[in-house]
Amino acid sequence: MGGAAEAVAEAPKSLLRPGDAGLKELFEAQIRGGQDSIVSAVEAIDGQKFHTDSWTREGGGGGITRVLQDGNVFEKAGVNVSVVYGNMPASAYRVAVGKDVGGGADGDTVPFFAAGVSSVMHPRNPMAPTMHFNYRYFETEPWNGLPAAWWFGGGTDITPSYVFDEDMRHFHGAYKEVCDKHDPAFYPKFKQNCDEYFVIKHRKETRGLGGIFFEDLNDRDPEALRQFSQDCLGTVVPSYLPLVEKHKDDEFTEKEKEWQQMRRGRYVEFNIMYDRGTTFGLQTGGRIESILMSLPLTARWEYCAEPAAGTRAARLLECTRTPQTWV
Amino acid sequence: MGGAAEAVAEAPKSLLRPGDAGLKELFEAQIRGGQDSIVSAVEAIDGQKFHTDSWTREGGGGGITRVLQDGNVFEKAGVNVSVVYGNMPASAYRVAVGKDVGGGADGDTVPFFAAGVSSVMHPRNPMAPTMHFNYRYFETEPWNGLPAAWWFGGGTDITPSYVFDEDMRHFHGAYKEVCDKHDPAFYPKFKQNCDEYFVIKHRKETRGLGGIFFEDLNDRDPEALRQFSQDCLGTVVPSYLPLVEKHKDDEFTEKEKEWQQMRRGRYVEFNIMYDRGTTFGLQTGGRIESILMSLPLTARWEYCAEPAAGTRAARLLECTRTPQTWV
Numbered sequence: 205m206g207g208a209a210e211a212v213a214e215a216p217k218s219l220l221r222p223g224d225a226g227l228k229e230l231f232e233a234q235i236r237g238g239q240d241s242i243v244s245a246v247e248a249i250d251g252q253k254f255h256t257d258s259w260t261r262e263g264g265g266g267g268i269t270r271v272l273q274d275g276n277v278f279e280k281a282g283v284n285v286s287v288v289y290g291n292m293p294a295s296a297y298r299v300a301v302g303k304d305v306g307g308g309a310d311g312d313t314v315p316f317f318a319a320g321v322s323s324v325m326h327p328r329n330p331m332a333p334t335m336h337f338n339y340r341y342f343e344t345e346p347w348n349g350l351p352a353a354w355w356f357g358g359g360t361d362i363t364p365s366y367v368f369d370e371d372m373r374h375f376h377g378a379y380k381e382v383c384d385k386h387d388p389a390f391y392p393k394f395k396q397n398c399d400e401y402f403v404i405k406h407r408k409e410t411r412g413l414g415g416i417f418f419e420d421l422n423d424r425d426p427e428a429l430r431q432f433s434q435d436c437l438g439t440v441v442p443s444y445l446p447l448v449e450k451h452k453d454d455e456f457t458e459k460e461k462e463w464q465q466m467r468r469g470r471y472v473e474f475n476i477m478y479d480r481g482t483t484f485g486l487q488t489g490g491r492i493e494s495i496l497m498s499l500p501l502t503a504r505w506e507y508c509a510e511p512a513a514g515t516r517a518a519r520l521l522e523c524t525r526t527p528q529t530w531v
Numbered sequence: 532m533g534g535a536a537e538a539v540a541e542a543p544k545s546l547l548r549p550g551d552a553g554l555k556e557l558f559e560a561q562i563r564g565g566q567d568s569i570v571s572a573v574e575a576i577d578g579q580k581f582h583t584d585s586w587t588r589e590g591g592g593g594g595i596t597r598v599l600q601d602g603n604v605f606e607k608a609g610v611n612v613s614v615v616y617g618n619m620p621a622s623a624y625r626v627a628v629g630k631d632v633g634g635g636a637d638g639d640t641v642p643f644f645a646a647g648v649s650s651v652m653h654p655r656n657p658m659a660p661t662m663h664f665n666y667r668y669f670e671t672e673p674w675n676g677l678p679a680a681w682w683f684g685g686g687t688d689i690t691p692s693y694v695f696d697e698d699m700r701h702f703h704g705a706y707k708e709v710c711d712k713h714d715p716a717f718y719p720k721f722k723q724n725c726d727e728y729f730v731i732k733h734r735k736e737t738r739g740l741g742g743i744f745f746e747d748l749n750d751r752d753p754e755a756l757r758q759f760s761q762d763c764l765g766t767v768v769p770s771y772l773p774l775v776e777k778h779k780d781d782e783f784t785e786k787e788k789e790w791q792q793m794r795r796g797r798y799v800e801f802n803i804m805y806d807r808g809t810t811f812g813l814q815t816g817g818r819i820e821s822i823l824m825s826l827p828l829t830a831r832w833e834y835c836a837e838p839a840a841g842t843r844a845a846r847l848l849e850c851t852r853t854p855q856t857w858v
């Protein structure tokens with residue numbers, strides 16, 4: 205979103221502009237509260253503490269990046285909050301939000317506000333899944349003949365190296381429950397969005413085994429959608445951490461660790477080739493270390509490493525090639 | 532270049548079409564001879580053998596991929612030959628060759644022929660550099676009002692994790708010598724091309740410490756340029772393998788191995804985000820395992836791992852941020 209990022213000494217009390225109130229204030233409280241509570245829950249399992257960096261963005265806003273690296277349970281876990289605003293090129297904007305907003309002559313810029321929390325957690329044990337989530341709120345001011353606009357986006361998704369059906373039922377079940385509480389149409393639609401978005405196109409595989417993913421959500425009262433976003437964020441800990449708790453001490457072989465490392469390689473491929481947020485951030489001068497926090501500590505690429513038919517690794521691959529219905 | 536790739540049992544005697552003669556025949560002999568002699572030289576150092584896969588391309592042509600993985604000296608080394616032809620979308624063509632050839636309405640296709648040899652070698656020892664080369668010959672038939680065209684492209688470049696000045700003088704010196712033999716203007720120009728091409732844009736670092744890189748080379752007798760391409764290919768072994776021989780048994784610490792792994796991570800970032808050949812291949816249905824053979828066996832991403840000033844790691848980074856003159 206343009207502008208260099210600079211580290212600052214302490215997390216500021218608020219990342220908002222003076223005068224930002226209402227929904228913006230509530231949403232900032234929600235994502236910072238979520239960051240704190242998720243970090244605490246992960247620290248309780250891992251036994252190690254997160255490192256915290258605060259940074260400001262030259263063009264407006266800033267963020268708080270919290271990372272636990274080389275932990276006891278987690279290879280790498282990061283939770284990033286950012287609140288950014290200002291003007292972005294119309295072309296960059298289209299990439300960022302995945303929709304055309306008109307205009308777009310060179311030099312056209314769109315006045316915007318964006319706040320979000322995002323996270324990736326890579327556990328050490330190959331039986332414990334990786335998890336990613338992102339919840340964000342966007343606003344644009346009247347621009348190019350269009351009225352002001354706002355919307356919510358986000359989702360949580362899971363990426364195991366081995367399939368435990370009951371784990372997938374637990375994770376998807378938790379998100380189905382929170383979706384159903386708000387609208388029974390949400391889960392089927394957002395589950396399908398997720399399967400369609402997280403595709404490693406050149407491999408014809410999904411990155412993981414899905415979850416929920418929504419964009420451009422603005423079809424009802426904003427406060428109701430903020431509540432939905434908050435409930436989704438609140439579901440991260442109960443949907444995911446029990447799976448890590450369950451598998452963190454599982455026995456595994458060197459081959460199983462290598463398979464996990466190859467799946468980490470696939471994770472890298474998706475994130476830096478296809479993920480809209482990552483490529484947009486990198487191409488427009490975001491804070492690189494906060495953006496690439498999502499990459500695993502270690503990854504592996506073996507030549508022609510297709511697993512033998514009937515193995516547990518092959519089952520995982522099948523599920524990435526044909527998305528499953530878990531609940 | 533469209534079309535699925537299929538494995539075949541044995542390397543064919545020729546990858547050319549019946550009737551392909553002259554320069555095409557000479558160039559195929561050159562790249563296959565180069566593949567054989569480089570593979571033999573690497574096997575002699577490593578003590579392990581390359582695995583060979585031949586494959587055919589649905590739209591026309593095929594290739595021979597040779598890979599040594601998890602060797603004694605090399606983590607991963609691959610040498611890939613391909614000869615492909617047929618018709619490619621004008622839009623894909625522009626990406627592939629990095630120049631506009633006119634036309635380009637949806638559905639427009641360009642009749643082309645492309646032959647090349649490419650390679651990446653990642654040694655285990657962090658004191659031994661990674662090396663990449665690619666030498667290719669392109670032809671297009673008359674199309675869209677343009678006459679038939681041909682050109683050579685390629686280069687060899689080096690990516691150490693630690694800088695040994697005398698090694699860089701040896702490597703660059705060998706390529707300066709072969710360039711000077713053909714044209715004293717070549718080395719300065721192709722060295723600069725190389726520094727400009729292998730840039731990890733979001734990091735403002737080069738992938739490695741350069742070498743030579745040329746494209747669209749067709750400004751003199753094709754036979755003279757084929758000889759230049761052949762001499763460059765013949766310089767791979769004497770410019771590079773002595774550096775591996777020299778450092779393969781160097782002592783190193785765990786921290787130095789981790790630094791190498793982080794440089795491997797940078798290698799992955801460049802290859803799958805910016806390398807024209809890789810992204811073109813992946814987006815247009817090339818043989819994925821042959822394209823991604825260039826990725827290291829293992830890589831690492833640490834959060835905020837900027838090395839301390841004055842260290843050997845910091846020296847390497849400085850050289851990637853400000854390209855040096857080595858000879």
